[in-house]
Amino acid sequence: MTRFEYKVVPAPNRGLKAKGVKRAEDRFALALSTLMNELGAEGWDYVRADILPTEERSGIASKQTVYHNMLIFRRVLEDGEEAPEPLALEKVEDPLALTAPEDDPEPWEEPQEELADTPSDDAAPDEEERPRAAAAD
Numbered sequence: 001m002t003r004f005e006y007k008v009v010p011a012p013n014r015g016l017k018a019k020g021v022k023r024a025e026d027r028f029a030l031a032l033s034t035l036m037n038e039l040g041a042e043g044w045d046y047v048r049a050d051i052l053p054t055e056e057r058s059g060i061a062s063k064q065t066v067y068h069n070m071l072i073f074r075r076v077l078e079d080g081e082e083a084p085e086p087l088a089l090e091k092v093e094d095p096l097a098l099t100a101p102e103d104d105p106e107p108w109e110e111p112q113e114e115l116a117d118t119p120s121d122d123a124a125p126d127e128e129e130r131p132r133a134a135a136a137d
């Protein structure tokens with residue numbers, strides 16, 4: 001039984017500039033044929049082109065569907081040859097949980113020093129505030 005290895009690559013978005021190639025469709029054809037010839041030299045056979053949807057973020061909370069043009073290639077695996085391991089998808093790591101050490105005081109609870117020059121909340125009201133305090137009673 002014949003076994004294959006597959007490779008999927010994005011189709012070129014822009015054409016290549018070259019001497020004598022003036023029209024946009026000719027430049028795109030040059031870019032496509034260059035890509036296909038490079039992969040063909042590595043033993044890849046062109047299978048087909050597909051337009052595939054992906055869901056991508058759009059802004060903070062919304063998503064939109066975007067379509068990509070993909071080129072599919074394959075090559076025959078020799079007898080006894082194993083298919084290479086597929087590339088691992090990026091794994092998003094869990095965010096680090098930051099905790100304060102048990103025996104240290106928490107950094108947001110700093111001890112407040114009592115200063116003799118500044119009045120505390122429990123001190124008697126000023127001369128201006130006494131009439132307001134008396135009127136409130």
